[in-house]
Amino acid sequence: MRISVLVNEGPYTHEASDSAFHFVRAALARGHDIFRVFFYHDGVNNGTRLTTPPQDDRNVVNRWSKLAQESELDLVVCVAAAQRRGIVDEGEAKRNGKDATNLAPGFRISGLGQLIEAGIQSDRLVVFGD
Amino acid sequence: MTTKKFMFVNRKAPYGTIYALESLEVVLIGAAFEQDVSLAFMDDGVYQLKKGHNTKGIDVKGFERTYGALEDYDVTKLYVDEESLKARGLTADDLCVPVEVMSRAAIGKLMEEQDVLLSF
Numbered sequence: 606m607r608i609s610v611l612v613n614e615g616p617y618t619h620e621a622s623d624s625a626f627h628f629v630r631a632a633l634a635r636g637h638d639i640f641r642v643f644f645y646h647d648g649v650n651n652g653t654r655l656t657t658p659p660q661d662d663r664n665v666v667n668r669w670s671k672l673a674q675e676s677e678l679d680l681v682v683c684v685a686a687a688q689r690r691g692i693v694d695e696g697e698a699k700r701n702g703k704d705a706t707n708l709a710p711g712f713r714i715s716g717l718g719q720l721i722e723a724g725i726q727s728d729r730l731v732v733f734g735d
Numbered sequence: 736m737t738t739k740k741f742m743f744v745n746r747k748a749p750y751g752t753i754y755a756l757e758s759l760e761v762v763l764i765g766a767a768f769e770q771d772v773s774l775a776f777m778d779d780g781v782y783q784l785k786k787g788h789n790t791k792g793i794d795v796k797g798f799e800r801t802y803g804a805l806e807d808y809d810v811t812k813l814y815v816d817e818e819s820l821k822a823r824g825l826t827a828d829d830l831c832v833p834v835e836v837m838s839r840a841a842i843g844k845l846m847e848e849q850d851v852l853l854s855f
Contacts, residue, residue: 611853646757685760689753717764724851725737725770732854 608632610682613734615650617658619692622651625733626668626694633676641679641723643667644712646734649692652682666709669730673711680712681719739850740771745780746854750795753797758855759801766808771810773849774805775842776834777819784815784830814842836854 610629614621629639644651656666673680682692688701694708709715724730743762765772767804776784781852788799805811813834820826821837827836837845 613855645761646753683752686757717761718768720761721741721768721770723764724741724853725739725768730850730851730853734854 606728607638609727609730610649611638611730611732613646614643615647619735621733626729639678640727641681643720643723644682645686649687649690650684652692652709652712653707657705670709670711682712682714684714684716687714701709704723738744738771740848741765742773742849744852744854745783746778746828748779749783750790750793754855756798762810763808763843766810772810775814776814776816779824781815781819781825783809784832796838799831816842
């Protein structure tokens with residue numbers, strides 16, 4: 606089955622991102638096709654490489670990056686939500702005159718059209734939120 | 736392009752969290768992609784449609800007018816849960832746009848017919 610996932614909450618405060626990660630990993634293990642994972646609302650905070658959790662805790666951001674690399678996942682951070690919350694790649698930094706970038710490897714910033722497209726192209730769009 | 740039935744379920748008050756505002760942004764993109772878009776309002780989500788948002792005191796941009804503009808994007812299927820309205824002392828006359836007030840069971844039936852359900 607072709608599945609897309611929407612993550613609406615940031616890491617650590619809510620379990621939504623953890624649940625989404627475990628779901629994606631399990632779906633891949635079962636041979637399903639993950640078309641896209643889209644990060645919206647505070648979910649965009651899953652895409653900052655500056656996260657530094659205590660060493661004995663999971664690193665939610667690095668975990669997504671690693672899975673993206675291993676399984677060629679398309680991790681998309683919503684541009685409008687990212688701008689509000691300070692998630693920046695090189696293109697955004699240039700466009701908005703910012704002096705730094707923080708987008709984690711394996712993520713890309715794009716528009717909400719990517720979410721609608723994921724809904725159209727997938728058999729299921731699974732939402733993880735509060 | 737394939738057309739699918741997208742329903743946006745709005746459960747939260749318009750201010751206090753950003754869900755209502757950012758939900759509207761997705762609704763407009765869904766309409767721009769010429770999808771079959773509908774909106775359901777339930778629980779505190781019914782407050783999103785209440786006439787006369789005044790956000791001066793909280794210094795947050797109000798967006799009541801966006802609901803009125805949905806029609807321009809051909810988004811005209813707005814369903815409101817009757818129980819949620821009643822529980823909050825509201826009727827359809829208190830709302831800023833024309834809606835269809837329905838029972839919870841009827842909205843549930845509509846949800847079953849959707850291809851994509853997005854709950855905010």
